[in-house]
Amino acid sequence: MTRRFTGIAVALLLAGIAVPVPAHADPATDARFTALSSAEWSWRQQQMAGGEDDDGAIQPKLPDVRPETQAARLAHWRDVRRKLDAIPVAALSPAVQVDYAVYRDQIDTLIARQQFREYEKPLNADSAFWSDFGYTARRPFTTEADYRAFIGQMNDIPRYFSEQTANMRAGLARGFTPPKVTLQGRDATIRSVVDAKTPEDSLFYLPFRTMPASIPAATQAELRAAAVSAITGAVVPAHRTLLRFMQDDYIPKARTALAAEDMPNGKAYYQALIREFATLDLTPDQVHAIGLSEMAKLRTEMEAVRQQVGFQGDMSAFLHFLRTDPQFYAKTPAELLKEAAWIAKQVDDRIGNWIGHLPRRRFGIVPVPDDVAPFYTSGRGGPGIYLVNTYDLPSRALYSLRALTLHESAPGHAFQMPLANENKAQPAFRKVYISAYGEGWALYCERLGTEMGIYETPYDLFGMLSYQAWRAARLVVDTGIHAKGWSREQAQRYLRDNTALSAHEIETEVDRYIAWPGQALSYYLGQMEIMKGRAKAEAALGPKFDIRAFHDTVLELGSVPLPVLSARIDRFIADGGKGPYPDEE
Structure with a gap:
């Protein structure tokens, strides 16, 4: 997938070449980018609301994954990309140029996923949409709000599973599924929920077995009763329906070919x-x-x-x-x-x-x-x-x-x-x-x-x-x-x-x-990119090379595309090997 960028600065940055610092960065252009990315990020969090929010708090509702919602997301991200194209990247300050490069890569990835309708294949041999609840159930619950939010999630599971399976049926109809051989036995985690002898034996009840003493006993009893009701009335029936779908329709009819290139528009x-x-x-x-x-x-x-x-x-x-x-x-x-x-x-x-x-x-x-x-x-x-x-x-x-x-x-x-x-x-x-x-x-x-x-x-x-x-x-x-x-x-x-x-x-x-x-x-x-950058820095800096400063520089970036990492190492070399935390190095 070829990527097109306006502005020579970002083109150079994403090619792994250090971006020239503009003589006069324009604060208004920085603010323009920040406003666009901040607004989209807030919108994205609302769209993806479910499970946990950006701060790790459990949310009471699960995501909306209907096709019409997915189409609206694609249109929105395409509009964001058009607005990104209109920003003169060379006028951004150096730090914001890096933010721009990282953000643009995110938007391109989100658009690609929507264009190929990745949401019609919400599972693989490693994980699936239904397995996420296990991680939530095993995390520490510390407040009454955590428990009420998780109960809300459990009651929302029938709607969520129904939307996911509708998308999976659409993927199945066009041959967009994981290969059948990789799905054998992967329904065991669904069956374990269905086969739990009592609601209290369910994985979903795990957070309610031991509750913080800060929650009054009467409230604990109320929350446990609500959890049993949600498991009995929503969680188990939804998992039972999902298990039938997986066993009777999805796994038997999943594609037998292995190659991604054998799927619709597979080479692209x-x-x-x-x-x-x-x-x-x-x-x-x-x-x-x-x-x-x-x-x-x-x-x-x-x-x-x-x-x-x-x-x-x-x-x-x-x-x-x-x-x-x-x-x-x-x-x-x-x-x-x-x-x-x-x-x-x-x-x-x-x-x-x-x-x-x-x-x-x-x-x-x-x-x-x-x-x-x-x-x-x-x-x-x-x-x-x-x-x-x-x-x-x-x-x-x-x-x-x-x-x-x-x-x-x-x-x-x-x-x-x-x-x-x-x-x-x-x-x-x-x-x-x-x-x-x-x-x-x-x-x-x-x-x-x-x-x-x-x-x-x-x-x-x-x-x-x-x-x-x-x-x-x-x-x-x-x-x-x-x-x-x-x-x-x-x-x-x-x-x-x-x-x-x-x-x-x-x-x-x-x-x-x-x-x-x-x-x-x-x-x-x-790994090759990091090792290549380290070898380049060691050769360029000689005795000035400090391994702690190098590692701090790599880690301080957070997750970035590899060309952005390469460009940052070039700047590390140009700065004489100075790390981002000189007092700690």
Whole structure:
């Protein structure tokens, strides 16, 4: 998807070239952009109202997802883009030029999603619209308003599910669905709600089991009764209807082809997804070639470790050894969780030497919930939490746990995301997560662990390299599936031959790539951009290069398109390597 910008400044910025500072930035032009973006952001929050608001507060209503509403959103975002085109970007101040570039990328992404009617496919092998409630139910409820809002959501579920399934029927009619093979068993989370023996056994009742003492007992009783009524009268019937739809209509009739390019207007659709998730204008062939090249380099590093440990056998035999030897696997879920916690505390001990400005928010380490664990990734992190998957322990190698922890906890997702949220100097729309940046940073943190001394054994180091190869392999596999006719078995074989991932992980990961085209490309391409920028800064600054200042500069940006990150690193070099928090560096 080619992007068109007015103003040479933004064209240069998005090409990764430093934007020239205008001699006389116009405050009125800054104000014009700020008014436009602020108004649209407020409108967007109202449109998407449901679940949680911009400040994380639970909302009493769920989003309106009807086709007519979706068409109105597309028209609105197109109008916003026309107004953006009319702003003379070269007259913006340097900081607002960056805001403009980030915001324009958001608007283009939103328009593309609406044009391809992404709302007609509100699920993939990894998540679905109905699974979001599990996260809300498990979060801390602290006020009466939280409980009343969640009860409101539960009572709104029948309407919301009805609108979602109507959209899914429209997608089904035109062959716009996840492939059937990736949907097998994914209705288990719906069934778990239907099969709960009593309302009190339901996941939706979880927040009501233990309530804050600050809420009077009589009010607690009232809220619990309202929750039981909502679960009985709204939640369970809506889930039962959804389960019938999934079992009788959607899964049996879902498309059998795997490739995104086989969907309606598929080539343009997949190209738009590459643009969204990589924030770069690369063709599938280019991405595929990058993946093959990087895999060859990583294979050399992996071979060196195999030789270092003195393993007698080829790489295939070594991978089999790593997947099957009991020494590499925890015996209990508690052992896996405790090991993850120990690694995280080791990172805490060293992080100050590598990053100057630390987030205020801490994170907890908890197991992935049982109802989603069979299809979930090995771990996932975010503000306040590091989820570790304790399902099928023979698939959760300890030699990979250090890389996983660096990625998902600190200094990865559970570190970067709170930093972005705590940066009050940026407009609210800058809090939107951009995968190429966020996943690129987290993968970079895995490699950074070698410098931090986190990998204590050659097997730990191999686990990191296997994880690097896993993400490089995604460039090959994603484009192979969606643009080159690869089969599911071919994709699984490529991961099996080139990484130490378990058979279970390989199956769930490949299904994730099949059902979520493009997202897997963000990790390695994002890491490459950070590493390229760091190498450039080290070469240019020499002894003036300060690793803490560099990392603070990258993190202070929050999520941005990769060309914006590149341009900011160029400015870091031009400024002599000075970071955004000199007193902390």
